[in-house]
Amino acid sequence: MAALCRGKHRWKTNCYFKVLTRTLSGKYNYDLIVIGGGSGGLACSKEAAQLGQKVAVLDYVEPSALGTKWGLGGTCVNVGCIPKKLMHQAALLGTAVKDAKKFGWQIPAVISHDWSLMAGAVQNYVKSLNWGHRVQLNDKKVKYLNIKGSLVDEHTVKGLSKAGKETTLTAKNIVIATGGRPKYPTNIPGAMEHGITSDDIFWLKKSPGKTLVVGASYVGLECAGFLTGIGLDATIMVRSIALRGFDQQVAGLVTDYMEAYGTKFVWECVPRRVDKLPSGGLRVTWTDARTGSEHQDTYDTVLWAVGRAPETKALGLDKLGVQLNKETGKIIVGADESTSVPNIYAFGDIGEGRPELTPTAIQAGRLLARRLAGKTSQLMNYDNVPTTVFTPLEFGCVGLSEEDAEKRHGYDGIEVYHAFYKPLEFTVAERDASQCYLKVICERGKNQKIVGLHFTGPNAGEVTQGFALGLQCGATYSDLLNTVGIHPTCAEEVTKVHITKRSGLDATVTGC
Incomplete structure (x- = not known):
């Protein structure tokens, strides 16, 4: 037994007795320990408990x-x-007004938005969800521990409480679902001292005021979009392209709409430093x-949206x-x-090559719990996962972008059907629909x-969700044409699309 403690895991001396006890008894504290109380971790733990497993969830949020x-x-x-979707809804309501x-509605000449009222309502709803998750875990007999977990070996987890108290737990299987956190740039003076991230924006008590959003990921665009929508001055600084990884033609339409909507863009620029002024403002210098x-401007808030980093550093994975x-x-x-170590599994945002999407993590977590309980051998299907970017003009997509489809099948191996359409809601309101577009x-x-299917327009998430089922079932273009649309809706335009890009014909929809 002592030889085990000197093996590849470089065990500490006192681990000998833990290993001996566990080996002789053949028992653990739990069947499953899940490190991470996000959507995926909670789904995995609850599913496992429903299947008769003894489960513990460790969750701890570093400020x-x-x-x-x-x-x-x-x-x-x-x-x-x-909170993002709720604040996006606040912005949509401003447009609706x-x-x-x-x-025909008689609206006062001057309308205004109260950040603190909106933020308070959103935060209270989020707190109700926090409580609801705790109740659900309790109801399903899942042990919830508000401690920071790290791995000792393939069956042992050490937990550390906020007060510094250590707890050791053992399990047959360990699942890591710790997700990720926003990154700060490390080479820009003042970035962390004076900036915030998406971890902060939804919990601000006061309005962020004039805001610079650095980064044109979906997080950056969504945040700048709802800030503009509630009447704030918002600027996005883009180093290269917007919505990297998404269909770039459609990404261009989204940013074009945002510029017309009032969001400012600073293209192909890189921030150099952030300085706090005596007045309290933030002076940003960029190239x-x-x-x-070199240029400068002053903002009330700088929001960094330059990517996310997985929460792996404190888990002790390198030792194992x-x-x-x-x-x-x-x-x-x-x-x-x-993972590369038996009895240790990982899924969600922390897994290499996995979509960073909540529903994906939930589904993957449930399936993993069923496999570990011996109830199924079904694997998660990561193909044709739909998603939506909740920008002022929403962008929903499922399947391959046009760029990826061409890489995979060649230019002559694909046919792209597309249309520019005008939502009925935009007509009487006399709104510009130049960027309302779809492609199949x-x-x-x-x-x-x-x-692949891509759609910009009102309720893009609701539209895309239904068509995602079609792609999952192997739908063809003839299946689409044989589908009767619901009139008058934006979604029906997908079922009528017939102009190919290859033809060069005008793709503007001109009638019902």
Whole structure:
């Protein structure tokens, strides 16, 4: 037994007795320990408990650089999807008020938005979700521990409480679902001292005021979009392109709409430093990559949206030999979410090559729990996962972008059907619909299987969700044409699309 403690894991001396006890008894404290109380971790733990497993969930939130912290539920519930969508809705309501005048509503000449009232309502709702998750875990007999977990070996987890108290737990299997956190740039003076991230924006008590958003990821665009929508001065600084990884034609339409909507863009520029002025404002200095010239402006808030980093550093993975991608820091996982160490699994945002999407993590977590309980061998299908960017003009997509489809099948191997349409809601309101667009990408040939679908317009998420089922079932272009649309809706335009890009014909919809 002593030889085990000197093996590849470099065990400490006192581990001998823990290993001996566990080996002789063949028992653990739990069947499953899940490290991470986000959407995926909670789904995995509850599913396992439903299947008769004894389960514990460890969740601990390190405060952001600004000091923001939150409760159980992970990024989506606290600083992601939920508060983002609610603030996006606040912005949409502001646009609806403007439209309402055209529809006969008598609106006062001056309307204003109260940040603190909105933020308070959103934060109270999030807190209710935190409590709800705790109740659900309790109801399903899942042990919830508000401690920071790290791995000792493939069956042992050490937990550290806020007060510094250590707890040792053992389990047959350990699942890592710790997700990620926003990154700060490390080479820009004043970035962390004076900036915030998406971990903070939703929990601000006071309005962020004039805001510079650095980064044009979906996080950056969504935040700048709802800030503009509630009447604030918002600027996005873009180093290269917007919405990297998404269809770039559609990404261009989204940013064009945002510029017309009032969001400012500073293209191909790189921030150099952030200085706090005696007045309390933030002076940002940046360089134009095209000309090399230097510029400055003053803002109330600087929001960094320059990517996310996986929460792996404090887990002790290197000591166990859990293989990581050295560039991204993410855990390399197999199709069954297994890591390089037996009995340790990982899924969600922390897994290399996995979509950073809440519903994906939830589904993957549930399936993993079922496999570990011996109830199924079904693996998670990561193909044709739909998503939506909740910018002022929403952008929903599923399947391949046009760029990726062309890489995979060749230019002559795909057919792209597309249309510019005008939502009925935009007509009386006299809103510009120049960027309302859809494209359906098909394999070129006899069956014309659909491999990608992209849609910008109102309720893009609701539209895309239904068509995602079609792609999952292998729908073809003829299936689409044989689908009767619901009139008058934006979604029906997808079922009528017939102009190909290859034809060069005008793709503007001109009638019902």
